Amino acid sequence: MRKRAAARQSDVLTVLNASNRPMTAYQILEQLQVSEPDIAPPTVYRTLSALTDQGHAHRLESIKAFVPCRCNHVESVPVLAICEDCGSVEEHDGSDLLPTLTRLTDQSAFQAARHIVEIHGQCGTCAD
Numbered sequence: 399m400r401k402r403a404a405a406r407q408s409d410v411l412t413v414l415n416a417s418n419r420p421m422t423a424y425q426i427l428e429q430l431q432v433s434e435p436d437i438a439p440p441t442v443y444r445t446l447s448a449l450t451d452q453g454h455a456h457r458l459e460s461i462k463a464f465v466p467c468r469c470n471h472v473e474s475v476p477v478l479a480i481c482e483d484c485g486s487v488e489e490h491d492g493s494d495l496l497p498t499l500t501r502l503t504d505q506s507a508f509q510a511a512r513h514i515v516e517i518h519g520q521c522g523t524c525a526d
Contacts, residue, residue, distance in 0.1 A: 420463035
């Protein structure tokens, strides 16, 4: 029996929330296959696409992985600080960056569909 989209999204968010590191689509698939051996990669990709479109998850473009959204932001810019040593991701609200980014893109009439800022470096624990 096929699951409804909302149930599938809940399953994927449960997997993402249980991890303290970003996860690739295939890592999520492996977790889901424990209880649903027949689940296929396209199902996971469609679900992740819906979750990112809805703002419930973020795709870390630079490392092709996903994290759950941990901030409550509507007109915001998620700023994701990614530790290159341990892999942890901190999410910050970059709302005050939005006017500056809009001014930059307005210069060329670029229409932004979404905003996300990734910063790579070391977290406080790894930097010590």
